[in-house]
Structures are given as structure tokens and as C-alpha cells.
Amino acid sequence: MTNLKIVILGSGSVGKSAVTIQYVNGEFVDQYDPTIEDMYRKVIEFNGDHIMLEIMDTAGTENFLVMRDLYIRNGQGFILVYSITAKSTFYELDNIKEQVCRVKDSTTSRIPMVVLGNKCDLEKDRQVASKEGQDLVEKWGGNVDFLETSAKSKINISAAFDQLVKQIRSKDPSKSKKKRTSGGGLIIHSLLLLATAFTQKNVYLINVKDDE
Numbered sequence: 001m002t003n004l005k006i007v008i009l010g011s012g013s014v015g016k017s018a019v020t021i022q023y024v025n026g027e028f029v030d031q032y033d034p035t036i037e038d039m040y041r042k043v044i045e046f047n048g049d050h051i052m053l054e055i056m057d058t059a060g061t062e063n064f065l066v067m068r069d070l071y072i073r074n075g076q077g078f079i080l081v082y083s084i085t086a087k088s089t090f091y092e093l094d095n096i097k098e099q100v101c102r103v104k105d106s107t108t109s110r111i112p113m114v115v116l117g118n119k120c121d122l123e124k125d126r127q128v129a130s131k132e133g134q135d136l137v138e139k140w141g142g143n144v145d146f147l148e149t150s151a152k153s154k155i156n157i158s159a160a161f162d163q164l165v166k167q168i169r170s171k172d173p174s175k176s177k178k179k180r181t182s183g184g185g186l187i188i189h190s191l192l193l194l195a196t197a198f199t200q201k202n203v204y205l206i207n208v209k210d211d212e
């Protein structure tokens with residue numbers, strides 16, 4: 001089974017955990033409990049294949065920002081979340097996107113990325129117009145998807161992850177490389193995979209939540 005590593009990024013209290021838990025467990029968490037880091041797993045079917053999603057829900061609070069580089073390095077796809085009720089969380093996305101591109105040493109055209117304007121059930125408290133979200137991803141270029149979501153009302157939650165998986169599959173650089181990989185290349189590739197798995201074990205062991 002293929003494993004895909006997804007990282008959820010965004011400021012504190014925008015709903016990263018709520019979106020993830022709604023997707024994985026189908027329930028809405030009402031109370032606010034700041035995340036340090038949590039890892040969730042969910043098996044999905046995509047184009048006839050079974051895929052294990054490993055979803056890393058990261059900390060939005062300042063104290064844990066140094067960990068972000070590590071998660072980004074290991075991630076294959078990124079969900080950037082802001083809250084439509086807090087303008088500052090929207091402004092923060094430019095920095096987060098830059099950080100992802102810097103750590104991955106790549107651009108949005110090659111990095112699978114979806115932007116979520118969460119808490120869209122709170123229309124009366126809206127501070128960020130839908131068009132601002134759409135304009136942001138257009139400014140970034142590279143076919144980044146944008147959706148407004150509600151973890152509470154279960155709006156666009158599955159769609160967000162589906163779109164990300166679709167991007168990971170279509171932007172996957174290994175697909176084009178596979179054809180050209182020689183025997184030596186394969187050994188190096190396997191060693192790299194082993195090294196990555198070892199690093200990830202250390203990272204993910206901190207606090208693993210598992211829906212299995």
C-alpha cells in the first residue's frame with residue numbers, strides 16, 4: 001500500500017485539529033486544546049488504489065514553530081489553513097507558503113498544496129472574503145487549490161483531502177524519474193527511503209494517535 005505524508009499548517013486556533021479529526025473520525029471537536037503535534041492515519045481508495053494517509057497535525061502556537069521545518073521536510077502534501085474569522089491568520093499564509101517552498105527548495109507548481117478558509121459556518125464573524133482566498137492562490141500560481149471549509153458543519157472536508165491527494169499524484173516527481181532509474185539509482189533511492197523512514201520514526205513517535 002502507498003503511504004502519503006500530509007502536513008496540516010496554519011496559525012493557532014484556525015481549526016487544523018478540528019478539520020483533521022472531522023476527516024479521520026467524522027466528528028467535531030468543540031473544545032480548544034492547543035496541539036503540540038498529533039499524527040493520524042486513514043486509508044482511502046483513490047483511482048482503484050488503497051492509500052494510507054499519514055496526516056501530521058502541527059502546532060500553530062509560536063512556541064513550536066521551530067519544529068515546522070522538520071515536518072515540512074518529511075511531508076509530500078500540505079494543507080494550509082486560516083480562519084475566515086481572523087484576518088491575521090490569513091496574512092500568515094504567505095510566510096508559511098514561503099517556508100514550505102524554502103524547505104522543499106521548490107515552487108508551488110511542484111509542491112502539492114491546498115489552502116483552506118476554515119470556519120465558513122461563522123458567516124456573521126467573517127473577516128476574510130472568499131475572493132481574497134481565491135486571489136491569494138492565484139497570486140501564488142502553480143495550481144494550488146482553494147476551498148472554504150467548516151469542520152463544524154462538515155463542509156468541503158473530504159474534498160480538501162481528495163484534492164490534495166490528486167495533486168500529490170499528478171505532481172509526483174518520482175513518476176517521471178522511475179522510467180530512468182538505473183540499478184545504482186535504485187540502491188541510492190532505497191538508502192534514502194531508509195534514512196527518511198528512520199528520521200520520521202523519531203519525529204512521529206512523540207504522540208501518535210491512530211484511528212485503527
Ligand SMILES: Nc1nc2c(ncn2[C@@H]2O[C@H](COP(=O)(O)OP(=O)(O)OP(=O)(O)O)[C@@H](O)[C@H]2O)c(=O)[nH]1
Nearest residue numbers: 013014015016017018030034035060119150151152
Ligand atoms: N464554528 C467553528 N468552529 C471551529 C471550526 N473548526 C474549529 N473550530 C473551533 O476552533 C477552536 C480551535 O480549533 P482547533 O482545531 O483546536 O485549532 P488548531 O488550529 O488545531 O489550533 P492549534 O492546536 O493551537 O494550532 C476550537 O474551539 C474548535 O472547536 C469550524 O469549522 N467552525
